Amino acid sequence: PAITFAIANQKGGVGKTTTTVSLGHALALMGVPTLIVDMDPQANATSCLGLEKRSGFGVYEPLLNGTNLAGRVISSRRKNLWIIPSELDLAAAELELSSQSEYLIKLRSSLLSLKENYGLQVILIDCPPTLGLLSMNALCAADFLIVTLQSEYLAMEGLGQITGVIEKLKQADVNPSLNLGGIVMTMYDSRTRLSYEVWQEVNRYYADKAFRTAIPRNARLSEAPSFGQTVFEYAPDSSGSLAYRAFAREFAERFLSH
Amino acid sequence: PAITFAIANQKGGVGKTTTTVSLGHALALMGVPTLIVDMDPQANATSCLGLEKRSGFGVYEPLLNGTNLAGRVISSRRKNLWIIPSELDLAAAELELSSQSEYLIKLRSSLLSLKENYGLQVILIDCPPTLGLLSMNALCAADFLIVTLQSEYLAMEGLGQITGVIEKLKQADVNPSLNLGGIVMTMYDSRTRLSYEVWQEVNRYYADKAFRTAIPRNARLSEAPSFGQTVFEYAPDSSGSLAYRAFAREFAERFLSH
Numbered sequence: 001p002a003i004t005f006a007i008a009n010q011k012g013g014v015g016k017t018t019t020t021v022s023l024g025h026a027l028a029l030m031g032v033p034t035l036i037v038d039m040d041p042q043a044n045a046t047s048c049l050g051l052e053k054r055s056g057f058g059v060y061e062p063l064l065n066g067t068n069l070a071g072r073v074i075s076s077r078r079k080n081l082w083i084i085p086s087e088l089d090l091a092a093a094e095l096e097l098s099s100q101s102e103y104l105i106k107l108r109s110s111l112l113s114l115k116e117n118y119g120l121q122v123i124l125i126d127c128p129p130t131l132g133l134l135s136m137n138a139l140c141a142a143d144f145l146i147v148t149l150q151s152e153y154l155a156m157e158g159l160g161q162i163t164g165v166i167e168k169l170k171q172a173d174v175n176p177s178l179n180l181g182g183i184v185m186t187m188y189d190s191r192t193r194l195s196y197e198v199w200q201e202v203n204r205y206y207a208d209k210a211f212r213t214a215i216p217r218n219a220r221l222s223e224a225p226s227f228g229q230t231v232f233e234y235a236p237d238s239s240g241s242l243a244y245r246a247f248a249r250e251f252a253e254r255f256l257s258h
Numbered sequence: 259p260a261i262t263f264a265i266a267n268q269k270g271g272v273g274k275t276t277t278t279v280s281l282g283h284a285l286a287l288m289g290v291p292t293l294i295v296d297m298d299p300q301a302n303a304t305s306c307l308g309l310e311k312r313s314g315f316g317v318y319e320p321l322l323n324g325t326n327l328a329g330r331v332i333s334s335r336r337k338n339l340w341i342i343p344s345e346l347d348l349a350a351a352e353l354e355l356s357s358q359s360e361y362l363i364k365l366r367s368s369l370l371s372l373k374e375n376y377g378l379q380v381i382l383i384d385c386p387p388t389l390g391l392l393s394m395n396a397l398c399a400a401d402f403l404i405v406t407l408q409s410e411y412l413a414m415e416g417l418g419q420i421t422g423v424i425e426k427l428k429q430a431d432v433n434p435s436l437n438l439g440g441i442v443m444t445m446y447d448s449r450t451r452l453s454y455e456v457w458q459e460v461n462r463y464y465a466d467k468a469f470r471t472a473i474p475r476n477a478r479l480s481e482a483p484s485f486g487q488t489v490f491e492y493a494p495d496s497s498g499s500l501a502y503r504a505f506a507r508e509f510a511e512r513f514l515s516h
């Protein structure tokens with residue numbers, strides 16, 4: 001069955017979407033059948049791949065009804081890469097979910113058949129920048145949490161909060177098998193002292209979880225979405241493209257090589 | 259009475275907290291009595307001012323009970339600047355609020371006496387990166403919405419969503435007096451084509467609302483929080499400090515000079 005990863009961090013703008021889309025496409029280019037689930041009402045992962053946000057075509061309906069998500073999968077137009085897109089209505093879902101029973105495991109039950117029966121190896125869930133019901137559903141459906149950490153002080157402050165959620169979900173017995181998959185540094189700027197200090201902190205407290213590959217700040221990564229292209233299509237020789245290729249290899253080594 | 263501003267944008271990491279704290283301190287330095295309300299469970303505004311997040315001391319209690327917030331105001335240790343700090347429990351507040359009646363106007367009723375009776379001229383509410391109940395409470399309590407817009411494509415995509423909320427709140431008759439106060443460009447990098455393109459778009463669709471002052475990307479702004487200092491204390495001659503001083507003057511001219 002596919003391994004499911006939640007790309008989450010309540011701190012905003014730390015590279016969750018950029019990492020989900022770049023990692024997803026890099027794995028697909030390596031021949032790994034990958035599904036992206038866009039759980040963010042902003043639907044940024046959907047638009048980064050050049051796809052439309054269309055009301056009624058995202059995770060919203062199946063999430064509320066608990067029905068099978070397989071029917072919502074669409075092609076990303078790249079080999080080995082599929083997506084369940086998002087829609088703006090997803091913001092309303094949080095409020096509606098809160099009044100349902102078992103509101104934390106809705107996504108997990110809808111994803112089950114996708115995990116087992118379609119030959120997928122990896123499922124990546126892009127989360128919104130909060131620890132509300134959408135992100136919690138993603139964490140309850142995931143085998144591993146991947147934290148993207150911007151190399152800045154304010155992002156470092158929130159690291160304990162997002163990694164602390166794993167313990168809470170274990171204790172509440174909602175997802176005892178969730179583990180911290182790793183922490184990847186994003187927007188790393190080797191010229192600033194701050195990036196280096198954050199890197200040191202991460203390696204002191206999460207040494208065995210920190211990925212060796214750090215993603216540098218690279219304007220090509222922020223330009224690619226305006227063309228609906230991934231960084232590999234838009235600027236294949238850029239530092240951003242090379243870093244995400246290296247990250248995908250390290251990721252595959254850590255989770256897929258056995 | 260004080261004019262209330264919600265600093266909001268569902269896109270994460272676009273400079274909401276940096277703008278709330280920098281604008282708040284700049285106004286205070288100009289002699290304008292200013293209150294910051296930290297509505298974000300991350301409590302970044304609280305830590306940017308060098309203050310501790312202490313459970314039981316933030317907006318959480320009064321928000322749920324509808325009681326008066328005046329007792330939660332603490333000194334920021336800077337003249338003319340006060341803050342109602344945040345706490346982690348605020349994340350639980352969203353869930354608890356959703357089951358209460360009139361859950362959208364809790365903050366507005368708790369802020370009323372602060373707005374009228376304490377000689378404050380400006381109240382700035384820092385919002386979390388979603389359009390959930392915490393941000394909606396802030397928007398229902400505000401006279402104006404201030405949108406901080408990172409000069410990037412993905413941030414531009416969400417602009418219609420946050421400005422569209424004003425119309426929704428008017429139609430639902432929850433806050434008919436809310437208006438768009440303005441859009442301020444943050445992390446503006448004059449060397450990149452992308453920044454200029456976003457600037458052009460904003461001036462085409464929101465010409466009379468866009469602030470003339472753009473805040474440049476400046477490492478001093480991201481370093482200051484690690485010392486619990488504002489940019490005016492940490493690096494008074496930096497481009498970030500000068501830009502936020504100019505922004506505060508433009509802000510005061512637009513809202514306070516009559």
Ligand SMILES: Nc1ncnc2c1ncn2[C@@H]1O[C@H](COP(=O)(O)OP(=O)(O)OP(=O)(O)O)[C@@H](O)[C@H]1O
Nearest residue numbers: 012013014015016017018129187217218222270410
């Ligand atoms: N390494 C990088 N170098 C330069 N720009 C980057 C990099 N990674 C991401 N960006 C840009 O920074 C912004 C924030 O990134 P992104 O949207 O991926 O973060 P996020 O955590 O998904 O945000 P949100 O919290 O809103 O979901 C985007 O405009 C993106 O294009």
Ligand SMILES: Nc1ncnc2c1ncn2[C@@H]1O[C@H](COP(=O)(O)OP(=O)(O)OP(=O)(O)O)[C@@H](O)[C@H]1O
Nearest residue numbers: 012152270271272273274275276387445475476480
């Ligand atoms: N003009 C700037 N130049 C450089 N860095 C900046 C600038 N403005 C903000 N930053 C840094 O960028 C990061 C994001 O800014 P900030 O936390 O203020 O955004 P936010 O919108 O409040 O984020 P969130 O959505 O998580 O609440 C922070 O690390 C901050 O220090």
Ligand SMILES: [Mg+2]
Nearest residue numbers: 016017040044
């Ligand atoms: Mg995102």
Ligand SMILES: [Mg+2]
Nearest residue numbers: 274275298302
């Ligand atoms: Mg903030």
